[in-house]
Amino acid sequence: MSTEPLxxxxxxxxxxxxxxxxxxxxxxxxxAAHAERRRTPYADLVGTFVVRDTDIPLLRGTPLALSxxxxxxxxxxxxxxxxxxxxxxxxxGLEIALRDPADPLGAARRVVAAVDxxxxxxxxxxxxxxxxxxxxxxxxxxxxxxxxxxAAAEFRLKFRTGGLEPRAFPTGTTLAGWxxxxxxxxxxxxxxAGLHRAVRHTGDDGFEHHGFLNLLVxxxxxxxxxxxxxxxxxxxxxxxxxxxxTAQDLDLAGARRWFTSFGSCSVDEPLADLQALGLLEDS
Numbered sequence: 001m002s003t004e005p006l007x008x009x010x011x012x013x014x015x016x017x018x019x020x021x022x023x024x025x026x027x028x029x030x031x032a033a034h035a036e037r038r039r040t041p042y043a044d045l046v047g048t049f050v051v052r053d054t055d056i057p058l059l060r061g062t063p064l065a066l067s068x069x070x071x072x073x074x075x076x077x078x079x080x081x082x083x084x085x086x087x088x089x090x091x092x093g094l095e096i097a098l099r100d101p102a103d104p105l106g107a108a109r110r111v112v113a114a115v116d117x118x119x120x121x122x123x124x125x126x127x128x129x130x131x132x133x134x135x136x137x138x139x140x141x142x143x144x145x146x147x148x149x150x151a152a153a154e155f156r157l158k159f160r161t162g163g164l165e166p167r168a169f170p171t172g173t174t175l176a177g178w179x180x181x182x183x184x185x186x187x188x189x190x191x192x193a194g195l196h197r198a199v200r201h202t203g204d205d206g207f208e209h210h211g212f213l214n215l216l217v218x219x220x221x222x223x224x225x226x227x228x229x230x231x232x233x234x235x236x237x238x239x240x241x242x243x244x245x246t247a248q249d250l251d252l253a254g255a256r257r258w259f260t261s262f263g264s265c266s267v268d269e270p271l272a273d274l275q276a277l278g279l280l281e282d283s
Contacts, residue, residue, distance in 0.1 A: 005044055006042065006044040006045060006280065007253065008253040008256065009216075009252045009253045009256060010044070010045055010274065010279075010280065011044045011045070011256075012044070012045075012046065012047035012048075012261060013045060013047065013212075013256070013261055013262070013270075014045055014046055014047060014261065014262065014264050014267050014270050014271075015046075015047040015048050015049075015050050015067055015190070015261045015262065015263040015264070016030070016034045016037070016046055016047070016048070016049045016050060016263075016264075016267055017050040017192070017263035017264055017265050018030040018033065018034070018265050018266070018267075019050070019051060019052075019055070019265075020050065020193075020263070020265055021163075021164055021265070022164070022265060023265025023266065024265075025265070027051070027055050027058050027059070028058070030049075031049065031059065031062065031064060034046070034049045034064060035063075035064065037267060042271055042280075045267070045270070045271055045274075046267055047065075047067075047261045048065050048066060048067035048092050048093055048261075049064045049065065049066050049067070050066070050067045050068075050069065050095075050263050051066055051067075051068060051069070052068070052069050052071050053068050053069065053070050053071055053072075053076060053079070053080035053083070054071055056068065056080065056083050056084055056087060056089055057083070057087065059087075059089055060087040060088070060089070061087065061088050061089070062089060062090075063090070064090070065090050065092040066084075066089060066090060066091055066092060066093070067091075067092060067093030067094070067095060067131075067263075068080055068084065068091050068093065068094055068095065069095045069096075070094065070095065070096040070097075072099075073096075073099045073107075073110070074096070074107070074110040074111045074113070074114040075114065077094065077096065077111070077114040077115060077118055077124075078114060078117060078118045078121070078123065078124075080094070081094070081118045081123045081124035082118075082123040085123050091124075091125075091128055092128060092129075093128060093129050093131065094115075094124070094128055094129070094130050094131070095130075095131040095132075095133070095158055095190075095192075096111055096130070096131070096132060096133070097132075097133040097135070097158075098111070098132065098133065098134055098135060098146065101135040101137050101138055103142075104134050104135060104138050104142050104143065104145070104146035105142060105145045105146050105149055107146070108132060108134070108146045108149040108150055109149055111130075111132060111155075112149065112153045112155070115130055115153070115155070129155070129156050129188075129260075130153075130155040130156065131155070131156045131157065131158040131189075131190055132146075132150045132155050132156070132157060132158060133157075133158040133159070133160060133192075134146045134147060134150075134157070136160060136170060136174070140177075143181075144181060147181050147182075147185060147187070148185065150185075150187065151185035151186070151187045155187075156187060156188045156189055156190065156260070157178070157181075157182050157187055157188075157189040157190075158189065158190055158191070158192060159175065159178050159189055159190070159191045159192070160191075160192055160193055161175065161191045161192065161193055161194045161195050161210050161215070161262075162193040162194015162195065162207070162209060162210070163193050163194065164205075166207055168193065168194070169194060169207055169208060169209070169210070170210075172210075172232045172233075172235040172236045173228075173232050175210065175215070175218075175235055176218065176222070176228055176231045176232045176235060177228075179215075179218065179219055179222050179231070179258075179259075180222055180228065180231075182258060183219075183222055183223055183258060187258075188257065188258050188259075188260045189258065189259060189260065190259075190260050190261045190262060190263070191212075191215065191259070191261075191262040191263070192262065192263040193263070194207075194209050194210060195209070195210060195211070195212040195215070195262045195264060195270075196209070196264050196265070196266050196269045196270065197209060197211055197212070197269060197270070197273055198211050198212055198213040198214075198240075198243075198270065198273035198274060198277060198279075199211040199213060199214060199237075199238060199239075199240050199243055199273070199277075200214050200235070200236060200237060200238050201238060210235065211243070212262055212270065213243055213244075213247060213273075213277070213279075214234060214235050214236075214237060214243060215235065215259060215262075216247075216252055216255055216256075216259055217234055217243065217246055217247050217250060217252065217255075218231045218234045218235045219255045219258055219259045220250045220251065220252055220254065220255040221234055221250075223254070223255060223258065224250075234246070240277060244277050244278070244279065247279070
């Protein structure tokens with residue numbers, strides 16, 4: 001339990017993805033570190049522990065709340081859910097990337113059918129959110145068609161905001177378009193990769209990294225009807241003082257209804273940035 005409860009803006013904002021690149025922490029070390037974070041003053045900042053479906057056997061009976069990344073296609077959803085139930089693992093989120101860039105709509109429909117079947121068989125609880133990542137390489141019309149299918153099923157979207165190569169980082173214009181698509185469909189989203197720091201910056205890898213505070217503020221602006229160009233400008237802002245001043249005038253807790261969380265291989269970096277920017281002082 002947290003000894004310093006945070007405001008709703010920051011609760012469960014950072015999903016602990018320590019086992020994923022570039023962190024690549026061993027699963028048992030990462031699980032132990034996650035459990036320890038649950039006893040720290042800012043425990044409320046941390047959301048689920050993100051693992052692969054292939055990691056479930058290593059976490060038999062763990063008390064941790066897991067978000068499970070399905071490493072294959074829709075056909076692996078039932079297996080992951082069933083294994084989690086059998087081994088008494090608490091699956092509190094399921095994440096899957098569509099594996100057919102040429103037909104994302106068809107791939108989305110297969111995911112919907114697989115989730116419906118798993119729920120019908122009683123091996124996947126109805127409350128578990130399903131996050132679907134649509135390939136960034138899809139042409140806009142097919143990307144949007146797949147998003148329609150995700151929204152119709154009352155699933156959620158997952159945006160990849162970075163990675164180990166430059167093309168994994170979407171432009172501000174692309175990311176703003178994804179946010180608009182989610183809001184237009186009243187569909188929450190989470191993000192993965194590249195969002196270790198609060199403010200947009202050039203990383204040690206030489207890539208331009210989005211800031212999670214930029215994205216949260218941009219989500220609020222987009223929801224409030226700001227023009228796309230203003231949302232893009234905000235996403236590309238690199239001045240902490242400007243970003244914090246804008247953030248302090250907005251209902252960011254309301255934006256969390258849509259931008260639910262982001263996966264990070266480091267929890268310490270997001271926390272350090274929020275503290276340095278003074279955004280936790282009133283929490």
